Structures are given as structure tokens and as C-alpha cells.
Amino acid sequence: MANIDAFGHVTGTSIYVDDIPVMQGTLFIKVFDAPVAHGVIEALDYSEAEEMEGVVKVFSYKDIPGENQIGGIIADEPLLAEKEVHFWGQPILLVVAENEIAAEEALHKIHISIKELPVITDPKEAFLKGKFLHNSRTFESGNTENAFREARYIFEGSADSGGQEHLYLETQGAYAYPMEHGSIKIHSSTQGPTQVQRTVAKVLGIGMNKVEVDVARLGGGFGGKEDQASPWAAMTALVSWVLKKPAKCVLHRMEDMRMTGKRHPYRSDYKIGLDKDFNIIAYEATFFQNGGAAADLSPAVMERTLFHATNSYQIPHVKVQAHGCKTNLPPNTAFRGFGGPQGMFVIESAIDHAAQKLKVSRESIQARNLMENGYQFPYGQIVEGCEARTCWEELNAKYPIEGIRKDILTFNENHAFLKKGMALMPVCFGISFTNTMMNHSRALVHVYSDGTVGVSTGAVEMGQGVNTKMLQIAAQEFGLDASQIKLETTNTTRVANTSPSAASATSDLNGKALLDACSQIKARLKNMLWVKNDLEAGAEVRFEGGKVWMEGMEEPAIWIDVVLDALARRINLSAKGHYATPKIHFDKIKEKGHPFAYHVYGTALTTVTVDCIRGTYELEAVHIVHDFGTSMNRLVDLGQIEGGLVQGIGWMTMEEVAYNNKGRLLSNALSTYKIPDIYSVPKEINTHFLPTDNNNMAIYKSKAVGEPPLMYGIGAFFAIAEAIRAFNPDAPLHLPYCAPMTPEKVLMALYGE
Amino acid sequence: MQVEVSLTVNGKLYKQNVEPRMLLVQFLRDELRLTGTHIGCDTSSCGACTVLLDGKALKSCTMLAVQANGKSVKTIEGMAENGALHPLQEGFHQEHGLQCGFCTPGMIMTAADLLSHNPSPNEHEIREALEGNFCRCTGYHNIVKSVQYAANKMQAS
Ligand code: FES
Ligand code: FES
Numbered sequence: 001m002a003n004i005d006a007f008g009h010v011t012g013t014s015i016y017v018d019d020i021p022v023m024q025g026t027l028f029i030k031v032f033d034a035p036v037a038h039g040v041i042e043a044l045d046y047s048e049a050e051e052m053e054g055v056v057k058v059f060s061y062k063d064i065p066g067e068n069q070i071g072g073i074i075a076d077e078p079l080l081a082e083k084e085v086h087f088w089g090q091p092i093l094l095v096v097a098e099n100e101i102a103a104e105e106a107l108h109k110i111h112i113s114i115k116e117l118p119v120i121t122d123p124k125e126a127f128l129k130g131k132f133l134h135n136s137r138t139f140e141s142g143n144t145e146n147a148f149r150e151a152r153y154i155f156e157g158s159a160d161s162g163g164q165e166h167l168y169l170e171t172q173g174a175y176a177y178p179m180e181h182g183s184i185k186i187h188s189s190t191q192g193p194t195q196v197q198r199t200v201a202k203v204l205g206i207g208m209n210k211v212e213v214d215v216a217r218l219g220g221g222f223g224g225k226e227d228q229a230s231p232w233a234a235m236t237a238l239v240s241w242v243l244k245k246p247a248k249c250v251l252h253r254m255e256d257m258r259m260t261g262k263r264h265p266y267r268s269d270y271k272i273g274l275d276k277d278f279n280i281i282a283y284e285a286t287f288f289q290n291g292g293a294a295a296d297l298s299p300a301v302m303e304r305t306l307f308h309a310t311n312s313y314q315i316p317h318v319k320v321q322a323h324g325c326k327t328n329l330p331p332n333t334a335f336r337g338f339g340g341p342q343g344m345f346v347i348e349s350a351i352d353h354a355a356q357k358l359k360v361s362r363e364s365i366q367a368r369n370l371m372e373n374g375y376q377f378p379y380g381q382i383v384e385g386c387e388a389r390t391c392w393e394e395l396n397a398k399y400p401i402e403g404i405r406k407d408i409l410t411f412n413e414n415h416a417f418l419k420k421g422m423a424l425m426p427v428c429f430g431i432s433f434t435n436t437m438m439n440h441s442r443a444l445v446h447v448y449s450d451g452t453v454g455v456s457t458g459a460v461e462m463g464q465g466v467n468t469k470m471l472q473i474a475a476q477e478f479g480l481d482a483s484q485i486k487l488e489t490t491n492t493t494r495v496a497n498t499s500p501s502a503a504s505a506t507s508d509l510n511g512k513a514l515l516d517a518c519s520q521i522k523a524r525l526k527n528m529l530w531v532k533n534d535l536e537a538g539a540e541v542r543f544e545g546g547k548v549w550m551e552g553m554e555e556p557a558i559w560i561d562v563v564l565d566a567l568a569r570r571i572n573l574s575a576k577g578h579y580a581t582p583k584i585h586f587d588k589i590k591e592k593g594h595p596f597a598y599h600v601y602g603t604a605l606t607t608v609t610v611d612c613i614r615g616t617y618e619l620e621a622v623h624i625v626h627d628f629g630t631s632m633n634r635l636v637d638l639g640q641i642e643g644g645l646v647q648g649i650g651w652m653t654m655e656e657v658a659y660n661n662k663g664r665l666l667s668n669a670l671s672t673y674k675i676p677d678i679y680s681v682p683k684e685i686n687t688h689f690l691p692t693d694n695n696n697m698a699i700y701k702s703k704a705v706g707e708p709p710l711m712y713g714i715g716a717f718f719a720i721a722e723a724i725r726a727f728n729p730d731a732p733l734h735l736p737y738c739a740p741m742t743p744e745k746v747l748m749a750l751y752g753e
Numbered sequence: 754m755q756v757e758v759s760l761t762v763n764g765k766l767y768k769q770n771v772e773p774r775m776l777l778v779q780f781l782r783d784e785l786r787l788t789g790t791h792i793g794c795d796t797s798s799c800g801a802c803t804v805l806l807d808g809k810a811l812k813s814c815t816m817l818a819v820q821a822n823g824k825s826v827k828t829i830e831g832m833a834e835n836g837a838l839h840p841l842q843e844g845f846h847q848e849h850g851l852q853c854g855f856c857t858p859g860m861i862m863t864a865a866d867l868l869s870h871n872p873s874p875n876e877h878e879i880r881e882a883l884e885g886n887f888c889r890c891t892g893y894h895n896i897v898k899s900v901q902y903a904a905n906k907m908q909a910s
Contacts, residue, residue, distance in 0.1 A: 002846060005854055009857045010829075010854075012788070012829035013830075014854050168855075168889060169887065219853045253799075670799055676892075676893075
């Protein structure tokens, strides 16, 4: 089934926040942000700005009626800076004017003087100086110290990965207006409506019941609008609340890039130990997470790095440690994969290191160490329903690895300045919020008296197709045509206390709650039908094709007749469904538990060609075997694979977030920050479904698909590295594991001594 | 100061006073409330704002409204005729050439220009035409297929 928003999208009628018709008297907000990365505000004068034509008021932190606090996990982030600023782009003042141009002009009339303080941009430096955002954590299993003593081969090194700008094509934004009884309504481009609601209530000092947050859809989120949509919503709410007028704030791209956090850059050290047969018997890693100036979601992101530090490999002795380092960058935040990719990049680097030194192929080490059922992850969960090897073997059957390798060798022998390389990338990704208490959801279903159905859930549609899946569920459960079902906006007055649409778990959580709601209504209808038709209680009743079939009755009833009958009997045709993921738990003291409902597996094979004169590269093909479970929407799921893969490739290759040593973002526009364009994507992407049928924790056994494919992109890094080595066999010495692998870096490695 | 512009948008003539510095994209979105034309960047890099100006694809953030004086603009809202989707619209719908949809109108308008002078483009030509349009959600493959779908359909009819 096609995306239910497709018609709106192709006709330009889908509404994003910036498209909502503004009401008369709407005020526009421009943010005045810190022009340095760290310092003490010594003087701040905005009187001139306030007097300009069209300007209504300039807000500082002093105008906040409630708390000047937006930190989600840790309360360490002000909405508007008070005495100090901690990153370049940190909001200090809000200029409010009758139109955007007046607000923009007034920005230039604000005078600030800041005494600059030392700036830290490197997490290792922050670590050495003892600057942390949150507690360090260690996951441990077995005994690495002993194991390293027994290891035949030990390799140590470091691997760093860069940040990544979300570049959701729709920038951050919100629109707020006052409502009756001292309440306020906000349209926000957020993945976390409840988070916005909570933040606004805190900033205004009012109850959450007075804050209504509504989300129609997002023009992309990717994690960037999980927590970081809240500030802009809180700003519009603040202005609207104080001035009793509608207020709007939509960031321009350069503001968005400057003021918002990104994927966390990591610096990491690893140590890997193998026995004589190249089994990995011990692995240690230390991760230095560059959290930026405030905690934001960093503690949770860091936790997932530890969860996925061993990727798909079965390693008996593991010790991985992570430090959340405080630097003077914008607070880094969720980004598809949520710390997992950063952890996986390090173990893939360690394996590559071992393979180079042992003069064997990477894939030979990978293949022999893939995990099997029964293995216990370092965090205590036992591997069940493992498809790591099945995916690998299925891929090998479809695209024989040895043959491809041979072709590459032949090609490389015959080409002096074009070299090919390949890499395999297995992925194992855990599904659930690692914070167990977030794994719950609700849905609200109304069956109206004409038989049509309205569905509200806590899921936010951001392009991932969740609303399409929700609609499929309701249609399937009631046996109705899709046209009979309407998906409502995500709204905190209809579905409350929701978890953000994140962690790839949105369809599972909300889908299961929706299933519950539909089942409740169906149960009431069944009861009625049994009684009415003198059927045995428990007789089968099927809802299908707009009809209701009953065991023991020749003719089916028509859906609408059943509905009218029920209403005549005063039966409740609305239901609120609830779901809380069973079985999961995690003990943060012991660092052991069963945090994931299930894992998703897959393997990708990436081949590239490097132009050894220019340092540029082309991705020839990526072949994927992915464990979808029983996909409930192949079109949508394939789209997620392709988009995730390309985003991962971007992170590993061309997307370079660059700050100067004063903490100023250099890659501050779409002209200086390159995301994959239509030429830089793989020429061929072949995704094969590995159908598995054993996962009852996934909605309709259709496994989560949002984040896992991003990590296939890591293969691109190692494929390029291999091609470089084919040209310059000395390259390993000059090729640090330092992503992204930009063409500049490739060129240096090609000709390094 | 305000200046008068008169231009045809989706077949309808508009005469309006605008600020001389108003961009064409702002004119379309804010004055005419044609919000299907999106803004994705400040640097004319993303293509989300693409419209047809006298039949040629143009990033409407690169032009002032006054510069479009006397010209004819077509936006995504003008693509469907008499309730029937344009083959390109159908293509993006059928081939899942979209996810969040934010880039979609720009993609369609750029492709419309391509198909108007090259009714049966090969894959390379499609990619060449769309190189100035970013999509952050898809891997572009379905976007190429969507354009091919439209080309085939238009050839057939
Ligand atoms: S808005 Fe990005 S190119 Fe016009
Ligand atoms: S569909 Fe989201 S940017 Fe293209």
C-alpha cells in the first residue's frame, strides 16, 4: 500500500508547520544567539532594537514566567542564556516583531560584549580536563584481562567518527496561539509532542493540561526533532503567552545548522584479541562522546553505543567503557542509530586492523565471529531468533563473495588509476527504548455512526510511513477499505504521555496499542452479535470486506448495519488502547538485563571504485539481505532501507561537520555541508527480504526498520579503504580510522608515504 | 516602498504591490498562499522551491518577485488538470518516490522541465536534471523510477 500522504505530497497540499495559515496579529520571532562558543556576558543592550519600527518586544530569560530550563534527561540547559554562553549559536534573546524582516533587522541593533573563555571542541581534551555531562558507564562480560593474556594476537588503535547534521529538509519550527481558560496551543515540528508539552509547561509555569501540542507531519526528523524541537516551541509559547498573541518561529537553514546539535562525534580507543584461528576472544573499547554543551539525550545515546559496541559478533570477554564529555559545541542529540553506529564503527575498525596485520580478508574474521543463538550479550540479554549468519549466508548465496573479490582483483590488476574495493557489513540492532519506562503507548479509536473510523495514536509521521502502517492496522482489524479510515494528527489532548517517535519502535508501540483499541471495540460488537443472533458465546466472528461474518450464520452482516445496531443498543464504539512492551528490563547498577524486545539483523555488501588521480569515489553497488520479519508494507520498508543506507553512507563519506578551534561551525549551510545528492548514491541498491516468522514482539511480526539500515553505510568506509590500499599498499600507515572518508582524505591516503 | 508586479500563476493573472526585496518564493507562499512550494535552505542549494518560470525550472528563492513581472509561473498546485494528476504526480505516488514529501514538489517541477524538452530521458539524463534537488529521506532510486514512470506514461498517450 502506498504512503497515505502521497497524494498530499504530490499535489503540494500536505501541511507542514510553516504552511499553516497564520492568524491576524501573528508575531514573528528571531533568535539572537551567541557569537562566541564560550564566555561570560558582560554587557547586553537591546534598547535600540526594541525601539525599531515593527518590533514589539525583546525577550530575555528574565521574561520567562516559569523555569528557564529545557533539559530533558538532566536539567542543565537554559532556554535563553543568562550569564554565560556555552556554545556558538546558543539562544540569548528573542526579538519579536510584526514581521520577520523587522525582527531580522532588529537583530543587528543588539549590542553584546562577552568575555571569552577557553573553548573545548575535542572530547578527549574535555575528558582530560574532567569535563563531563553525565556519568561514565562500563559494560563488562567475562574477564578481558585474562583473555588478553591468552590471546595469540592483540591489536590496539583508535577510531574516530565525525558528527552529522540531520538536514531534515524542513527546518525546525513552531506556531503557538493563546486559547481559552489560560491555555495555549502549539503546532510543532516535533518527534516528541509530549516532550514539547512538558517543556512548555515548565517554561510557562503552568499545568501540562493547559498545553496542547499538535503535530500533523514533519518534513524529516531523523532524531533531530526528538528533543531539539522543544526550544523553538517553547519560544513561541513564551511569546504567545506573555503577549497574548499568536507567535511563530521557523528557523532558516543556517540558523538551524548553527543552533542545533547533531550526531555525536566520537573518539575511541580499542583493543582486540584473537586466538590462533582468528576467533575474537577479547575486546575492549573506550568511547569519548562529544556531547556538546548540555546533556540533551547524550546519556541515552551513550548507553546505546555500549549496547552495540560488539555489533553482530560473539565475543566472550568484553569490557567497553564510555565517557560523556562536555565541550563547547551545540548539545549533540539523537540521530538515527542513536550512538549505535558510533560503537559499531569502532569494532569494524578493530577487525579491519586485525585483518590488515594478519593479511587475511576482513570478511573472513567477520564471518567466523558472527553470533549465534544462546550467546549472551555483554549486557546480559541472551540471543534468540538470531539471523546474523542466515543473512550473511543468504547474501553469499546471492552474491558469492569470493567471486566478487576475484573480479575486483582482476579489475585492479588491469587498471592503474582506478581501484575497486569491497566490504561486508553485518548489523545487529536492538529494538526498544533502552530506558524501559519509555516503552509504552496508547491509541484512540472512534467508529462513527456512518461506519467510518478515526484513529489517533502517539506516533508522529515524519516520512517513515508510520501513519500508513497505522491505517493498515485499523483497516485490517475492522475489515474495511483504507478509504474508510482517517489518521488524525498527533495531539496531546487525544493521546497523552507519549514517548517520542524514535528508537525504531514507533510502529510496534503505537501499532500494538491501536490493535488493543480495535480489539476492544470488536469484542463489544462480537458480544452484541452473539446475543442478538442467539449464537454461542465464542463463536467466530470475522470482520472482512466491509462485512461481518459469523460462525453458524449463512449471510454476513453489513458493517454499517452492525455499527448502527450497536449505537441503538448504546454500545461504546470508542476505545483507548494501551501497550507496554512485555519482558524487557534493565538494571543500570549491574548493567545487565533484557533491554530489547528483539533484535534486527542484516548484512550488506558494498563495492566502490576510487579514482586514484582525483581521490573521488563511486559507490558501485550495495547488496543487502535484511531481516524484515514479515513485512507489513514492503514499499515503505524498502524505502526505509534505501534512505537509511544512503544516510549512513553520507555520514561515513561526504558529510563533514567542521568547527574551527574557536567552536564556530564552518559547515554552516547547505552550500558547505554536503549530503548525498542524486549522483553520490550507490548506482545499484538491491535489498532482499529475509522473511522470518517468529517475532511476536513486532507488530504483525513486521520488524522495526527505521534505524538498522543506517549502519550498512559503514561498509562504504571500509570498501574505500580497501581500494586505497590496492593503489598504495603502504596506505594503512597513513589511513587512520577517521570518518568521514572525504575525497580529501582519500587523496592524502593515496599519496601518503 | 512597494512596487507593482503582475504575473500569471497557474494560469491566473495576479496584480499586486510587493516589497522590492520580496523573493518569488515568498510571494508565492505568503501572498498567494501557495505553500506547496517549500523552502529548504538559504543558499539556493536544495531545490525544494523549484517552480516553472515560462516553462523552465527555476529555484524560486533565487529570484525576486519583481523580476518575474510579466512572466508566467507554474507551481505544484497547478500541475493537476481538471482533477487528474499529472503523470509525474502519479509517478511519485506509484513508485514511492517520496517519504516526508518535503522535496517532492521541487522534484516534480524540475522533472517537468526535463520532460518538456526531453520526453524520453535515460537514467543519466534524469539524474543530471535532478542534481540540484536534494532529498534527505530516500536514496533517489525511486525518484528516478517515478520520472521514468511519467515519461513512459506521457509517451504512451
Ligand atoms: S529554498 Fe533551497 S534552493 Fe530555494
Ligand atoms: S522525501 Fe523527505 S526530503 Fe525527499
